[in-house]
Structure formats: structure tokens, C-alpha cells
Amino acid sequence: MNFRTFDGSNNNFDNPQYGETGENLLRLAPANYGDGISELIDGPNARVISNTVFNQSESILDPRNLSDYTWLWGQFIDHDVTLSELQDETEETINIAIPNDDPFFAQGSSIPVTRSLFDVTTGTDPTNPREQFNELTAWIDGSNVYGSDQDRADWLRSFGNGKLKVTEHSTGDLLPTQDGDPNAPHMGMDGRIGPSTFVAGDVRANENSALASIHTLFVREHNRIAEIIEATHTDLPLDPIARDEEIYQRARKIVGAQIQKITYDEFLPALGVTLDPYGGYDSTVNPNISTEFSTAGFRLGHTMVSSNLQHLNEDGSSTEFGPLNLSEVFFRPDSITDKGGIDPVLRGLASQVQQKNDAKVVDDLRTQLFGPPSQGTVVNGTDLPALNIQRGRDHGLASYNDVRQALGLDRKDNFSDISSDPELVASLQAVYSNVDEIDLWVGMLAEDNLENSSIGELNEAILEDQFERLRDGDRFWYENDTHLAKWELGDHGLVSDWLDGLQLSDIIKANTGIENISENVFFVSTTPTPVPNIHDGGPTSLMIVASFLMIGRLWKMLPTIKRQSSYRC
Numbered sequence: 001m002n003f004r005t006f007d008g009s010n011n012n013f014d015n016p017q018y019g020e021t022g023e024n025l026l027r028l029a030p031a032n033y034g035d036g037i038s039e040l041i042d043g044p045n046a047r048v049i050s051n052t053v054f055n056q057s058e059s060i061l062d063p064r065n066l067s068d069y070t071w072l073w074g075q076f077i078d079h080d081v082t083l084s085e086l087q088d089e090t091e092e093t094i095n096i097a098i099p100n101d102d103p104f105f106a107q108g109s110s111i112p113v114t115r116s117l118f119d120v121t122t123g124t125d126p127t128n129p130r131e132q133f134n135e136l137t138a139w140i141d142g143s144n145v146y147g148s149d150q151d152r153a154d155w156l157r158s159f160g161n162g163k164l165k166v167t168e169h170s171t172g173d174l175l176p177t178q179d180g181d182p183n184a185p186h187m188g189m190d191g192r193i194g195p196s197t198f199v200a201g202d203v204r205a206n207e208n209s210a211l212a213s214i215h216t217l218f219v220r221e222h223n224r225i226a227e228i229i230e231a232t233h234t235d236l237p238l239d240p241i242a243r244d245e246e247i248y249q250r251a252r253k254i255v256g257a258q259i260q261k262i263t264y265d266e267f268l269p270a271l272g273v274t275l276d277p278y279g280g281y282d283s284t285v286n287p288n289i290s291t292e293f294s295t296a297g298f299r300l301g302h303t304m305v306s307s308n309l310q311h312l313n314e315d316g317s318s319t320e321f322g323p324l325n326l327s328e329v330f331f332r333p334d335s336i337t338d339k340g341g342i343d344p345v346l347r348g349l350a351s352q353v354q355q356k357n358d359a360k361v362v363d364d365l366r367t368q369l370f371g372p373p374s375q376g377t378v379v380n381g382t383d384l385p386a387l388n389i390q391r392g393r394d395h396g397l398a399s400y401n402d403v404r405q406a407l408g409l410d411r412k413d414n415f416s417d418i419s420s421d422p423e424l425v426a427s428l429q430a431v432y433s434n435v436d437e438i439d440l441w442v443g444m445l446a447e448d449n450l451e452n453s454s455i456g457e458l459n460e461a462i463l464e465d466q467f468e469r470l471r472d473g474d475r476f477w478y479e480n481d482t483h484l485a486k487w488e489l490g491d492h493g494l495v496s497d498w499l500d501g502l503q504l505s506d507i508i509k510a511n512t513g514i515e516n517i518s519e520n521v522f523f524v525s526t527t528p529t530p531v532p533n534i535h536d537g538g539p540t541s542l543m544i545v546a547s548f549l550m551i552g553r554l555w556k557m558l559p560t561i562k563r564q565s566s567y568r569c
Contacts, residue, residue, distance in 0.1 A: 002483075003249045004256070004476055006146065006153045008137030011475050014283055018473065019138040021148050024119050024131045025084075025291040028465065029398035029406035036126035038118075040393040044431045046096050046386040047111065049442060051103070053427045054385040056360035059306065061353045064454060066270065067524045068349040069504070071304040072210045073267050078301075079202040079211075080144040080259070081470070082294040083135040084395075086114045094394060096386050098379065104367045105379045111386060112378055115394050132395050134294070136202070138287050139474055140263060142256040144202040145218045152185045156201065162226040162247025164219050171341025172512065173223070175200055175216050177333070189331040196333050209324065209335040210309055210349055213342035218255060220511040226251040228490040250487065254495055257478035262504050264471065270522035272453035275468055281480045285473030290466060292403055295388075295395045296441040297462035300455065302384050303445060304355050307362045310348030311339070314516060319344050326364040343512050350521045357454045359424060359445040361385050388441050400443025400458070401436050407461040411435075412443075419446050 004011065009020040017023060034041045062070075092115035098105040105111075116132045123130035136148045145164075147153040156176070158165050166173035175198035178184040188204050190197040198206050198215070205215045229247050230236070237243045268275070290297075309329060311322025321339045329335045336342060355362065365384040397403075401411045412418050412435050415425045424446055432438050438446075447456025455463070471477055478484060478499065485496040492498040505521050508514055518525070 002476075003253060004139070004141055006137075006143070006150050007148060008139055008141065008143075011139065012283055012473070013475075015286070019287050021135060021137055022133055023138065023288050024122075024133045025294060025395075026286070026288050027131075027398075028290050028292045028462070029403045031129040031131075031396035032398045032402065033129055033396045036129065038123040038130040038396075040094060040390075043389075043393060043437065043439060045099060046389040046393075047102065047105075047383055048099050049389055049431050049439070050361075050366060050383050050385040051099070052431050053359050053424070053442060053446075054303075054361045054366060056355075056362055056366075060356045060358065060360060062304070062356045062454065064272075065524045066304075066354050066454065067522055068210070068306070068309070068352045068354050069521045070267070070271065070354055071301040072214060072349055073262070073504070073522070074298075074301045075207075075211055076144060076214050077140065077259070077263055077267075078298050079136075079204050080140055080142065081134075081136060081138055082289045082298065083202070083204075084116045084132050084294065085135050087117055089114050091115070094390060096383070096390055104381070106377075109377050109379050111382050113387060113390050113394075116391070129396055132291065134289050138289050138470065139476070140256070140260050140470055141476070142201070142218070142252065142259050144200065144205075145215065145222065145255060145259075146252055147185070147201040152201065155183065155185055156199065157248065159244055161230055162244050162249075162251055163223045166219060166223070169337065169341060171343065173216075173220055174198070174336065174341070175205065175212065175219060193331055193333060196337070198333050206331050206333060208309075208326070209329040209332065209345055212333065212336055213345040216336075216342050217346070217507060217511055218259075221258070221507050222251050222255050224511060225254050225489065228492075232488065232490045253476075253481070253483065254487075254489070256476070257481065257484055257495070257499055258502060258507065260471075260478045261499050261502055264467070266503055266520070267522060268467070270520065271455075272450075273463075273467075275464065275471070278471060278477075278479060281475050281477060282472045283475070285469050287469045287473035290462070291395050291397065292440065292462050293466040295392050295397055296403075296444060297459055297466070299388050299441060300357055300445060300459060302365055302388065303357050303359070303361050305362060305365060306352065306355050307364050309345065310352045311344045312347040312351060313344065314347070314514070316347075316351070316516070322348065326362070327368045343514055346508055346512060347514060347517065350517050351524060353524045357445070357449065359442065389439050392439055392441050397440045399436060400438040400440050403440050403462070404458050407458070407465070409457060409461060418443060418448075420448050 007021045010016045012018040032041060033039055094113045094115055096111040096113055098109045100107050119131050119133055122128050137143050147156060156164055165176040167176055178190060178197045178199055179195050185199055187197050187199055187206055193206060198212055200215045205212055226247050229250050236246055307326050308323040311319045311324050313319055319340060324335060368381045405411050415428050415435060419425055428446060444458045447458060449456055487495045489495050489498060503519055505517055505519050508517060
């Protein structure tokens with residue numbers, strides 16, 4: 001039987017490194033470093049840009065009634081395909097100075113930022129600029145559920161009947177916890193959370209209760225499918241060890257197919273996306289993640305998050321705990337374990353219209369991401385827009401106009417060409433001296449959204465490029481996998497037929513006590529806005545969420561020279 005490797009290697013027989021962990025990020029446009037090699041460009045202060053452009057004084061709801069599942073699913077998928085780890089805090093720092101007139105943070109303080117790890121064979125001269133690499137497999141393969149390395153994958157398994165480990169709970173099985181196990185995989189902020197830290201395939205699963213809930217949902221779904229395989233597949237090995245392995249791998253393959261199906265045939269169409277039709281596997285396509293995608297294009301979801309999460313009973317009323325303030329659910333597993341499990345969270349996500357995708361971000365992400373603002377020299381809270389801008393400069397992202405040109409789009413000559421909003425145009429003019437100076441992430445979000453879409457022209461081009469390559473270059477793509485057309489899954493029938501009609505709401509209903517939820521959970525509406533089929537061809541549009549940026553260095557280290565980092569300050 002042919003299954004994926006955990007590190008993503010050997011998917012492509014001609015180029016076995018395609019999609020593998022540790023591969024350098026691609027560039028769609030030439031690198032833009034201050035010295036042409038590795039130093040940051042000397043642009044406007046990132047916190048000043050955030051205060052001037054991204055300050056959001058009131059809720060601005062998505063006009064297409066997209067639900068909170070939109071940003072959540074985007075975050076979940078982001079954590080399947082991309083992660084750039086940070087250097088040790090004692091190495092290269094690029095802290096963001098707080099301006100004297102800052103309305104939240106103390107004068108003389110700074111937002112701590114550490115540079116990303118990079119391939120040490122790069123950054124030698126202008127012909128070989130610094131390049132960062134991807135910690136995860138590039139593939140949409142469920143690595144956020146199963147892990148991108150053998151050790152994490154093994155720890156997450158029960159090694160019984162093909163199932164994953166769980167923590168038993170009165171509301172239903174939850175993610176396993178570290179629980180003092182010295183061999184437990186590292187998770188983000190686990191030192192702060194303690195033994196109750198949830199463990200998942202991706203280190204960021206505890207970032208918020210919504211994300212931890214969707215991780216939990218797919219662990220339950222894996223185990224549900226494993227039970228069906230155990231009961232109905234007659235060709236399983238008799239040896240217990242081999243039988244466990246076969247059940248696990250078949251369930252893993254099916255869950256990976258579900259994630260692909262929901263992403264491309266439900267999530268993206270709900271956003272207005274139309275990709276070129278799938279023409280089958282193409283071994284010449286390089287699926288690796290572009291730095292424009294991971295460092296800018298896939299970070300647009302930070303603008304879509306509201307200041308609270310709805311927390312609902314089955315009858316639609318708020319629970320005794322809801323709504324939950326966003327700033328109170330960061331890295332808080334107890335917001336699930338002590339507040340009714342995942343059902344109230346999953347109901348709430350379907351009930352609330354997300355924030356509009358624009359150049360505005362709620363204060364919970366601009367000033368209180370990991371705690372309230374402090375009055376010391378290093379701020380306790382932080383600023384996600386400022387961090388995104390600074391990270392783009394760390395990665396040598398080309399400017400807004402240069403990326404437009406690289407993707408075949410016309411350059412913008414005037415600020416007013418970017419947006420029809422005069423206030424936004426004025427704020428851009430207040431911080432940038434000319435259009436060519438605009439940072440990629442800023443200009444991308446400032447663009448007017450396309451018709452029947454929730455993103456602008458440049459964002460569309462970046463995401464179209466990436467999602468088509470991830471699909472077309474994947475030998476294990478679910479529509480190219482013959483096993484799914486042969487296996488049956490109990491009452492579901494052939495897996496391939498079942499996948500044709502699968503929706504995220506089906507998985508929610510099958511693994512929770514939730515019955516009253518809309519079929520299309522990506523819209524807050526009983527009659528969702530009609531959307532095009534993603535495979536119809538034609539113009540593409542997309543709104544995807546990036547991950548919440550983690551503070552501090554992540555522990556996992558790949559055994560490769562690329563893991564070494566520079567000591568330049």
C-alpha cells in the first residue's frame with residue numbers, strides 16, 4: 001500500500017525533496033534586503049504603520065456573511081502547510097521601537113522580534129541572498145493532525161486498532177495532554193500552560209480555543225473512521241501490529257482527503273475562488289511554499305478575527321461562559337476543558353459573521369495578543385500587524401509593486417490607485433513616501449476587494465499560484481488516489497463517492513452532540529450567497545487566514561545544517 005511519508009519526502013519520484021520538511025521557501029519576486037544580502041530594508045516603523053493604517057475603532061462585518069469558520073479553517077490549513085521557526089532570543093533580534101506618541105505602549109519600550117532561522121548556505125552575497133525554510137511538509141496532508149516527523153507521529157498514536165491518543169472527558173474525547181510526560185512533543189507556550197497543554201500534529205494547536213477545537217474534531221474523526229475500517233475492511237492483516245499500522249494509515253489517508261476536499265470544494269468556493277480545472281497529477285510542478293504566500297498572502301486572516309468568540313448551547317442561546325473574549329482564549333486549554341468542551345465553540349463559530357477582510361485589525365490582535373500592554377521596556381502585549389510587517393522585512397519580501405509586477409499585474413502609480421477609500425489612501429500617504437515603498441502585506445490588504453470576492457487582485461494572484469501548485473504537484477491528491485475509489489467505508493459506501501458530497505458540517509455532526517448547524521458552516525445564513533464552483537475556470541479570488549504568529553522560539557529541530565543560525569546582531 002502506498003502512503004505518504006511523515007516528512008513529505010518521496011511524493012515526487014523525480015524530485016523526492018519536493019514538499020519535504022526543511023525545504024527553502026520559494027520566491028515569486030526577487031529578494032529585497034537592505035544590503036541585497038540579509039539586512040532589513042530601512043522602511044517606516046512597523047508600529048507606526050499599524051497605528052496609522054490598521055487601527056480599528058469599531059466592528060466591520062464581512063458583507064458576504066462569511067462566518068468565523070472562514071478564518072479558523074484558514075488558520076487550520078496554514079498550520080498544515082507552513083511554519084518558519086525563530087532563532088534563539090540571544091541571536092539576531094529586530095525589535096520594533098515604540099513611538100513616543102503611542103496610545104497603548106510606554107515610551108522607550110519595544111516589541112520583541114527575533115529573526116527567523118535560515119539556510120546557512122545562503123546570505124553570502126547579492127547573488128545568493130538569505131533564504132528561510134519551511135518546517136512543515138508543504139502538502140495539504142493532515143500534518144497538523146498527525147505531525148511532520150516520525151517521533152511526533154508515533155507519540156500521538158495509541159498503537160491500538162489504528163487510533164490516535166485522546167484524553168477522556170465528560171463532553172467527549174479531547175486532545176492528549178503532555179501530563180508530565182518527558183517524552184511528549186513540544187508545543188507552543190507549553191512552559192506557560194503546564195501539564196494541561198494539548199498535544200497535536202502542529203505546535204500551535206493551543207493558540208486559541210477555536211483552533212484547539214478543530215484539531216480535536218479531526219482526532220475524533222480519525223478514530224471514528226478507524227473503527228469503521230476495523231469493522232468492515234476484510235483485507236486487513238491478522239497480526240495485531242501490522243493490523244494497527246494498516247488501519248492507522250488508511251484512516252490517515254482518508255482524513256487527509258477530507259481536509260483537501262473541504263478546502264478546495266467548500267472553503268475556497270465560499271470565498272469566491274475559482275481555480276483552473278484539475279488536470280491530474282503533474283510531476284513537473286514544484287509545490288513548495290512561496291515566501292510571498294507564507295509571509296504575506298496567507299496572513300490576511302488576521303483582519304477577519306473579531307474580539308470575541310460565541311459560545312452557544314444547542315438551542316442557540318449563549319452558555320453561562322459566553323461570549324468569550326478573544327484575548328482570554330489564547331493558549332488556554334481550560335477554555336475547553338472547564339467550559340463545556342468543543343461543542344459550544346463549534347456552534348458559536350457558525351453563528352458569528354467574521355470581520356471584513358481589509359486593512360483593519362481588532363485591538364485584541366494589535367495590542368493584547370499575549371496579554372495586556374505593559375509599561376516596561378519590553379511590552380507584554382504585542383502588535384500582530386507590526387509583527388507581520390517586520391517579518392516580511394526579515395524574510396526579504398519584495399515590495400508591493402514589485403510583487404504585482406512579478407505576477408503579471410500592473411504597477412500602481414498613485415496611492416489612490418490602490419483603494420477607493422479616501423481615509424485609507426490618506427493613512428498610506430501619511431506613512432509611506434511613495435507607492436514603491438509600500439510593504440507587500442500592507443498594500444495587498446489595502447486593495448479593494450474584487451467583485452463577488454473578499455480579497456484584492458494581488459492577494460488573489462499569490463494564493464491562486466500556491467493552491468494550484470499544492471494540488472497539481474501532489475501525487476497523493478485525493479482525486480488522483482485510486483485507493484479511495486476502491487475502499488468502502490461502511491454505510492458511507494465507496495470513499496470516493498462519499499467524499500463527493502462531504503461537507504465540514506457532516507464531520508461536525510458525526511463527532512459531536514451538535515445537530516442544529518447549517519450545512520454550509522462558512523456562511524452565517526440559512527440561504528448562503530450563491531458561489532461559483534472552484535473548478536469552473538476563470539478569474540480567481542480568495543480569502544484565507546494565516547496563523548497567529550507565535551512569540552518565542554519553537555523547540556523542534558531538524559537534523560540538518562539548515563537548522564544552524566547566524567549570530568550576527
